[in-house]
Amino acid sequence: MLKPCAHGAAKYGIDPGQWQAHMCGLCLGLRDGHGQLARAATNTDAIVLSVLTEAQTGDSGARTTAGPCPLRGMRRASVVAANAPGVQLAATASLLLGAAKIRDHVEDGDAAALARRPMRRVSSTWATRAQEQAAQIGLDVQPMLAAIATQSALEARAADAGTPPLAVVGPASPGGVSLTAPDAGSLGTLITLDDLTGPTQLCAATLFGHTATLAGRPENVVALQKIGRHVGRIAHLADAIEDLERDRARGRFNPLDATGTDMPRAYQLVRESEAAIRHAAAEAELDQLPTVRWALLDPLSALLRRIGQGLGLAVGHACRTSPVAQRHSPYQFPSPPGRRPNRPGPLKAGGLILGVYCTGVACCADHTSPCTGEEKEAWAKRCDCDSCCDCGECCGNCCSCCGEDGCCGDCGCDCNC
Incomplete structure (x- = not known):
């Protein structure tokens, strides 16, 4: 749910590799603290906990060099340290969520009879490890x-x-x-x-x-x-x-x-x-608000847009899965040589197909344009930022969120304003 769009990082002046650095740090933190199997619990939504922790400290935190990994095309990378507080919190969340998910599968009968006992054992182990991890960072679970x-x-x-x-x-x-x-x-x-x-x-x-x-x-x-x-x-x-x-x-x-x-x-x-x-x-009080907008707010706007599109609601500024918009797809690892990159699949909801869209929406709460970065004085001329919660609403109800010409310059987005 919380995978940021890679092209949005450039808009905010952020290194798009930050998300990968946090995810790899989480994966390695689970491995170092709980064994190789625990890496399967890596939860991409939990990465935002590590991002938020850093965003409130005012610095980028400790980094370490990770060895070659198939998901990075066998390349080394600078990643968040496995012992960073945010990574430990994300690891706790991943283990808790993983344990609950496995238990739900067993209770719902999704697992084969022979697999239920080992799955329960893994669920119990991860839940115990989560409590131990939480104790190290002062979290009462x-x-x-x-x-x-x-x-x-x-x-x-x-x-x-x-x-x-x-x-x-x-x-x-x-x-x-x-x-x-x-x-x-x-x-x-x-x-x-x-x-x-x-x-x-x-x-x-x-x-x-x-x-x-x-x-x-x-x-x-x-x-x-x-x-x-x-x-x-x-x-x-x-x-x-x-x-x-x-x-x-x-x-x-x-x-x-x-x-x-x-x-x-x-x-x-x-x-x-x-x-x-x-x-x-x-x-x-967030010291890295652009990073929070990129990693948390924009993915939620993209999710809202996908649901709205699936319901046939009029929401604008949707980057469709066209050749131009393919570079706007949610963040993903580079594909190994000779392999086609993975494309995000459609989301089904109530019998409707929710297409794959990225976001160009910004926050009216801080009164800036999602497309040009203009401050409230210029932005408010085209949009009443005090009466709408996001620019999807502006596009649908009161104004063009994309500028006078109805598009976003060189971002390639298909604006439905």
Whole structure:
């Protein structure tokens, strides 16, 4: 979900190799701390935790030279040190997520009978290692483990309650996030969508908030927890949207069906969370805001755009999978000689195909143009930045986000303004 677009790095004046440096550092951190098998737990979404930690410290952190790797075309590279605090936090998140994912596969019956016992063993080992890793960086994972344990009970209660006639979405906290694990047994008969996404929100809020603690920026904890809570909600809802058709075909649980939430409402919730993340990022004291925009905000905008395009909504500035836009594809490793580069595949949602798009969207919260970098004085002439949350909304409702001529200069984007 959080793979930045390579061409956006140049727009922000950022080395596009930073994302790879953080991912390789995470992979090596898992290997050094937990063995070769743990490298399979490398989670690309967890990389943003390492990026956020560095973004609050004011420097690029320690780097080390990694040996040749097939994913880098057998080239050496300068990567984030495996013992960096952000990498250790990302490793903790990767192990927790990997353990939960394996356990879900076993419980859902996706694994063969003979594979279930070794998969449970790996899941248990990774969960234990995650707790040990968390202890080294002062992170209390017990609330997260308790929240994860309630997920199955919440889904069971929602399934037993039946589908309500209308979607019921619990109120969002106006500021910060409660870091108390939900009590499935204390909930009423009707389970809301916020109840079902609550464990994911809590885990993400805890992890994101701890980046501020590791960076020595306690004043950022609340803002980062808010960002994490909404990232968690987006992740859960995006997964539900993507799996909706498949879950219906297989008769499996899906939070959208369980709460009677239709696709437009799900899209609206994702959009609200994406806007909240942008405002929280503007409130936080981040020393490397362009890097955060590139690694976190832009990928979320791209996800929002893909969902909107899949629903047939009018959202502009979409870089389609044309020959020109192929160089705008999400960040990927260089292909070995003689091999064609891997292309990102389409995303299915509710029977609709969501094409592959990259993002050119910037944040109205800091009042700059996504295409020219103009400050508010010039930018606001074409867009009311105080009344819209992103430039996808500007393109759809009030103005051209791409300039007077409706395109982005030499970026090759296909603007639908």
